[in-house]
Amino acid sequence: MFVHLAPLAALLGGVALLLLGSGLLTTLLAVRGGIEGYGSPFMGLLGSLFFAGFLIGTRVAPALIRRVGHVRAFAFFTSAVACSVLLHEMWVSPWVWAPVRLITGIAMVGLYAIVESWLNSQAAPAQRARVFATYMGVNLGALALAQQLLHVGDAATHTLFVLAALLVCAAVMPVAATRLSQPQIDNAAAPALRSLYRKAPIAFDAAFASGLAMGAFWGLGAVWADRSGLGTSGVAAFMSATIVGGALFQWPLGLLSDRHDRGRVITLVAFAAALLALLPMFALPFGADATATAGLLYGGFAFALYPMAMARLIDRLDPHEVLAGSSGLLLVHGIGAALGPLAAGLAMAALGPDALPMWFALTQGVLALLTSSLLRRVPAQIALQTRFLPMVRTTSTAFELAGTARPDTETPTTETR
Incomplete structure (x- = not known):
């Protein structure tokens, strides 16, 4: 086991360093943007541009990877992210920050594609589930830890930007030193979203609503915490706690969705998320610790x-449709993530900072209503459900690593729909 997993440590170490740097940058921009007097619409636009870069990157990054190879492409995209980090500090201007944030999104999805295709090619079949779980744990753990790096320096100075750039640059070293063979990047077929919606409307709606909410969280969560008066330590605590909650709760909620009709569980979870979205707003008068706890529950x-x-999507597809379907759902989520920060930023400009938790409550509340309605009309066709896998949004290659096709020995549900 250790013979096969040890070489992957270099890739996972590179991912951890990369996400420490990029995760710090995301929150740092929110705090620095407040210092510079940038309004919520512009901060929301930055979040939208980052996720728009994700969408563009899924189309343009694979061509570069195929042309120059994984190691050189990783160095290229990492350099682009590091340069972008420093450009934010060198030219503190909306005209610079906006295009640079788009470039960062393109480069980040390229880096995800490189690491995930590498992990996918190197992980032995018996180890894929373990490697996938470790990879997702590294993602969320690094992003949560990155928030605490705000304590290292003052957001008004260059220190934190330099630290973020150093971490991103350091990510190259373990990857460049690896002796792993380089895999091939396949051409991905364009997903048919209309067909995807017909086959799995609940999954489609849930992915889009999740994108609207999560895109706004990543783009504006720290902005809300900062403008609500929590201070730098409070911002770091709120963001870390929300991410940690997102990591911890996936296992018990996923187990619940394995044992019961998943569509009904999605409805209940969306309804709970809509209610809990307002909790941080009401926890503010009780201090940063209470707000962070509320964020943990919402996340x-x-x-x-x-x-x-x-x-849910995999439940409703034939095995040969899973990879194309997962790419389509990733695209749906990405569209929502690109739209969410801008819409929420405009709402915050009109209604104040508390419009952000209201946005969360609105998107997830509407999802609960939609899925509840769809459950009355979706035909009962499935006798078995696939096993839930905790994950965050990265690229479609991650689903190959996870082994997303539904086997014959999955957990039976108590109901069928």
């Missing part, structure tokens, strides 16, 4: 919706 339910949507 626990909100982060679970996308992997539940993916599992």
